[in-house]
Amino acid sequence: MIEFDDKQMERELKKLGKKMAKIQQRMDGTKSKELLKAHKEIGKVYHQQVKRNIKNYHEDTVVRKKGKEYPIVRGQLKASMGNWKPNRNNVNIIAGPRANSPMKKKVRETANGWYAHFVEEFGTNNKGVFDRTKKQVFAKMKQDQVKLYRETIKNAAR
Numbered sequence: 001m002i003e004f005d006d007k008q009m010e011r012e013l014k015k016l017g018k019k020m021a022k023i024q025q026r027m028d029g030t031k032s033k034e035l036l037k038a039h040k041e042i043g044k045v046y047h048q049q050v051k052r053n054i055k056n057y058h059e060d061t062v063v064r065k066k067g068k069e070y071p072i073v074r075g076q077l078k079a080s081m082g083n084w085k086p087n088r089n090n091v092n093i094i095a096g097p098r099a100n101s102p103m104k105k106k107v108r109e110t111a112n113g114w115y116a117h118f119v120e121e122f123g124t125n126n127k128g129v130f131d132r133t134k135k136q137v138f139a140k141m142k143q144d145q146v147k148l149y150r151e152t153i154k155n156a157a158r
Contacts, residue, residue: 051130
């Protein structure tokens, strides 16, 4: 596991965050694309690790609700992992299971992770998989964030 000083990292991120906020205000379209690219790179660390940690259920299953049936195929939760922009006017990225219903995303039916919260709370093989993964990759994501922010600030200063 990678060791790091959390308080020093937080101070460094705070300073870099202030610089990034100033730069983001002045950025034109190409510079904000660089920042978005950095955020996608950081989010990729999480969703790749969570894909490795998820164990597929041994069979396909069906959830019945109000007389309707919702099929869940093996590997669907892994396929639903990814990054997306929650807001068009911002450069923030969310990493995790993608779903059609709460976010109005267009995700194919075999990659719809609408049931991920059930798995996190009540799943047998995958109970707590998202929290465990967060703990595993937190330090790496912070280090990548500092590194990529420094690169973006350096590029934006040109």
